[in-house]
Amino acid sequence: MARSAGGPASFRPSPGSIPESPGVYRFRDPGDRVIYVGKAKNLRQRLNSYFADFAGLHPRTQTMLTTAAGVDWTVVGTEVEALQLEYSWIKEYDPRFNVKYRDDKSYPYLAVTMGEEFPRVQVLRGAKRKGTRYFGPYSHAWAIRETVDLLLRVFPIRSCSTGVFRRAGQVGRPCLLGYIDKCSAPCVGRISPEGHRTLAEDFCDFMAGNTGRFVRRLEREMARAAAEQEYERAARLRDDIQALRRAMEKQAVVLGDNTDCDVVALAEDPLEAAVQVFYVRGGRIRGQRGWVVDKVEETGPGELVERFLLQIYGDAAAEAVPREVLVPTLPSDADAIAELLGEHRGGRVEIRVPQRGDKRDLLTTVERNAAEALRQHKLKRASDLTSRSRALQEVADALGLDQAPLRIECYDVSHMQGTDVVASMVVFEDGLARKSEYRRFSVRTTGGDVASIHEVISRRFKRYLEERSATGELDVEMGAEPDADPEAGAGPGIDPGAGAGPGIDPETGRPRKFAYPPNLVVVDGGPAQAAAARRALDELGVDDVAVCGLAKRLEEVWLPDEELPVILPRASEALYLLQRVRDEAHRFAITYHRSKRSRSVRESALDGVPGLGPARRQALIKHFGSVKRLREATAAQICEVPGIGPATAETIVSALKDESS
Numbered sequence: 240m241a242r243s244a245g246g247p248a249s250f251r252p253s254p255g256s257i258p259e260s261p262g263v264y265r266f267r268d269p270g271d272r273v274i275y276v277g278k279a280k281n282l283r284q285r286l287n288s289y290f291a292d293f294a295g296l297h298p299r300t301q302t303m304l305t306t307a308a309g310v311d312w313t314v315v316g317t318e319v320e321a322l323q324l325e326y327s328w329i330k331e332y333d334p335r336f337n338v339k340y341r342d343d344k345s346y347p348y349l350a351v352t353m354g355e356e357f358p359r360v361q362v363l364r365g366a367k368r369k370g371t372r373y374f375g376p377y378s379h380a381w382a383i384r385e386t387v388d389l390l391l392r393v394f395p396i397r398s399c400s401t402g403v404f405r406r407a408g409q410v411g412r413p414c415l416l417g418y419i420d421k422c423s424a425p426c427v428g429r430i431s432p433e434g435h436r437t438l439a440e441d442f443c444d445f446m447a448g449n450t451g452r453f454v455r456r457l458e459r460e461m462a463r464a465a466a467e468q469e470y471e472r473a474a475r476l477r478d479d480i481q482a483l484r485r486a487m488e489k490q491a492v493v494l495g496d497n498t499d500c501d502v503v504a505l506a507e508d509p510l511e512a513a514v515q516v517f518y519v520r521g522g523r524i525r526g527q528r529g530w531v532v533d534k535v536e537e538t539g540p541g542e543l544v545e546r547f548l549l550q551i552y553g554d555a556a557a558e559a560v561p562r563e564v565l566v567p568t569l570p571s572d573a574d575a576i577a578e579l580l581g582e583h584r585g586g587r588v589e590i591r592v593p594q595r596g597d598k599r600d601l602l603t604t605v606e607r608n609a610a611e612a613l614r615q616h617k618l619k620r621a622s623d624l625t626s627r628s629r630a631l632q633e634v635a636d637a638l639g640l641d642q643a644p645l646r647i648e649c650y651d652v653s654h655m656q657g658t659d660v661v662a663s664m665v666v667f668e669d670g671l672a673r674k675s676e677y678r679r680f681s682v683r684t685t686g687g688d689v690a691s692i693h694e695v696i697s698r699r700f701k702r703y704l705e706e707r708s709a710t711g712e713l714d715v716e717m718g719a720e721p722d723a724d725p726e727a728g729a730g731p732g733i734d735p736g737a738g739a740g741p742g743i744d745p746e747t748g749r750p751r752k753f754a755y756p757p758n759l760v761v762v763d764g765g766p767a768q769a770a771a772a773r774r775a776l777d778e779l780g781v782d783d784v785a786v787c788g789l790a791k792r793l794e795e796v797w798l799p800d801e802e803l804p805v806i807l808p809r810a811s812e813a814l815y816l817l818q819r820v821r822d823e824a825h826r827f828a829i830t831y832h833r834s835k836r837s838r839s840v841r842e843s844a845l846d847g848v849p850g851l852g853p854a855r856r857q858a859l860i861k862h863f864g865s866v867k868r869l870r871e872a873t874a875a876q877i878c879e880v881p882g883i884g885p886a887t888a889e890t891i892v893s894a895l896k897d898e899s900s
Contacts, residue, residue: 247304251290257283257312263324264312266303266336270755273332275303278321299534303336318575326549338532338546349374349387351396351443356432357404357425357440359397360387374446374525389482391421393453394442396435398422405864419869445483447520454483466899498522500563502598503547504605505540506613512538513613514547517605518561529612538818545570548590552580560584565593565602626812627670633813634759637805641863644758645669648699649820650772651763652682652691653828660685662695663828666757667820679831689771692762696775703756704779756784763821765790766797773799789821848894855882859891870895 245715262282266275279285289296296304315321350363354370362384363373373463373532397404398416399422407426417424425435445453461476473702479734502517511533518526530551532543532703544566546899552560556599560580570576573590578586593599631643647667654660760776762768769788776784785806788797794814795804862880863869869877869891875886 247307250307250309252286252310256831257286258314258560259283260314261316261318261321262312262314262329263321264310264886265328265332265334266307267309267311268306270274271306272311273328273334274306275334275336276324276325276332277327278318279317279580280321282314286310286312288781292468299336306336309312314689317808318572319579322549322572322575324554329550338534338538342719344422349446351439351446353436353443357397357435357495359399359404360391360400360439360442373441383617388421390442390445391416392482393457393479394445395421395423396439396440396442397425399426402864414425424791454480457483482756491552498563499561499597499896500565501561502565502601502605503544504567504574504602504609505543506606507540507543508613508617511613511617512543513604513609513616514543516551517601517608529609531613531616540568541570545572545576546577552583555583557584560588562587563589563591565598566590567592567602567606578677619882627816630816631670633807633811634816635780637796637807638759638785638787640759642758644785646755646757646760647761648757649761649763649824650692651821651824651828652688652695653825653831654682654691660691661828662691662832663831664699665820665824665827667816667823670816672823677827679827688764689767692764692768693775694773696762696772697779699777699780700756700779700784702765704781756781759785761817761820761824762786762788763791763824764788764797765795766799766801769797769799789817791821794818809846849892851891858881858882866895 263278304365347362351372352359413424416422416515419634423430457480464473514530522691577590635643652662660682662680664678666673682691762772773786797804874888
């Protein structure tokens with residue numbers, strides 16, 4: 240691997256050292272973090288283009304090269320392999336100069352939890368869960384609820400929460416939906432698990448586009464009921480048919496009944512791009528979704544489409560990949576991408592540009608949506624960027640920092656009367672939460688919040704110093720030469736961990752947990768907490784990290800060894816940012832403390848019961864939901880838990896009764 244810290248020319252690979260094969264390359268910064276991943280049909284030709292005419296490169300590419308300190312590469316056999324490796328590296332390293340699509344909002348899905356014994360229909364957002372079938376996404380949650388309300392007449396599957404479902408089973412009465420026939424009430428045994436699952440599968444089939452057979456079946460049943468003079472049942476079936484048809488009308492018919500495709504459109508300017516997708520299943524638009532992207536590299540429409548297809552479908556379930564993807568421009572590697580997506584789907588995938596007809600008209604509609612999404616995003620983004628930049632600069636000015644604190648870490652301590660003491664560490668980078676960097680601590684020290692802050696700061700920065708020492712960076716700064724192995728790094732791209740710099744684990748190639756120091760440490764508290772944090776840093780010899788405390792009562796900012804606080808204007812962006820950081824640390828600490836306390840309460844309540852081991856304690860809590868409900872249960876109800884016999888059940892009832900008296 241070519242490596243240096245003196246600009247692009249200093250780490251340019253020597254002539255002839257780059258192979259002329261297909262492959263994937265990585266640019267790294269002086270800290271050995273991967274900042275850009277790319278692929279090429281011809282590695283030599285592609286990499287030479289970065290170094291041949293620096294002045295002629297796009298400004299963002301110039302920025303990437305001046306940030307980089309080295310480049311390595313891996314040779315592969317085919318373009319499909321290059322696509323696969325490039326995608327996996329982008330996902331693993333999250334390079335700052337690669338295009339990354341992000342949702343312009345969190346879209347709701349209609350979800351059916353087929354992995355449960357009694358599947359439940361509900362509205363879900365965020366990450367998808369295993370064993371759950373998803374339909375959508377929809378623009379608004381209310382659109383899902385209207386559809387579900389219509390369909391529950393015909394497919395009365397469970398839609399209640401786990402708590403409501405369990406309570407109904409305990410009292411032997413269904414909820415309101417069970418009484419108005421919008422739920423088949425599996426909670427009280429009105430329908431068997433198998434019968435309820437069949438209803439859920441029919442619901443999913445209808446949502447997947449197989450609508451005709453259900454309408455035809457109901458029409459036959461209605462005619463049969465009318466012929467047998469069962470007019471009330473016939474009227475109900477008529478209403479069910481109307482409900483299904485209204486649900487079908489809510490999804491626009493745009494193409495033939497057998498058409499399954501995703502329609503992708505772009506709108507872009509020199510800095511950003513917006514992507515919109517319409518999902519067409521069974522000829523109907525089933526959902527819509529949007530993304531926005533910063534063009535941190537010089538990227539044309541074809542490359543934007545390529546990145547989109549790999550990123551969005553790379554992690555999708557096989558059934559989520561359509562047979563046909565309509566795009567505004569074909570990527571240069573369209574055949575390789577289609578082959579890769581086809582392998583993932585388990586069937587042929589076609590990527591093409593529609594030229595005329597209904598599909599071309601639909602693509603035009605999606606393009607208009609993309610243009611509007613980009614316009615709306617730029618209105619919001621301009622305000623957000625300005626506010627964040629101003630907030631960081633105001634913090635730097637107020638605290639007397641040399642530069643804006645691009646990485647802020649905040650610590651908070653949570654406990655209940657000195658028990659189950661925990662602490663949180665949250666990280667904000669460039670004014671935004673970096674949740675993957677959050678950490679939590681179980682505090683060992685006794686002596687209050689000040690001692691806890693001292694312990695947590697000491698533990699965090701000891702780990703930081705250990706990481707730097709392990710990589711040799713600390714020795715270099717102290718004036719010593721790092722250990723060097725002249726045999727290491729036998730060739731570029733051979734070992735991803737070879738030459739791993741500070742912050743990178745040589746075993747995994749991933750960032751170490753505590754490798755990067757903050758510019759500013761914020762502690763939740765006043766002068767005593769700020770002084771404790773400063774003292775912990777001084778004891779470790781860390782003198783390049785600023786410290787402050789934010790007191791809740793008057794929102795005063797305290798600096799170590801200062802008699803008076805820094806008072807930030809109430810309406811300032813700086814105070815708003817520090818409040819958000821502090822409140823996020825408080826939320827994260829409280830969440831961990833509640834979890835730990837709840838676990839200890841559950842365990843302690845059942846610890847003294849003879850013959851009750853960890854597995855059976857866990858089974859009891861899972862069955863009843865809480866110790867409180869377990870305490871209210873009879874011995875006969877406790878016997879329903881697998882592994883609990885009558886004698887053990889009586890012992891549990893007696894032990895919990897003695898504890899509460």
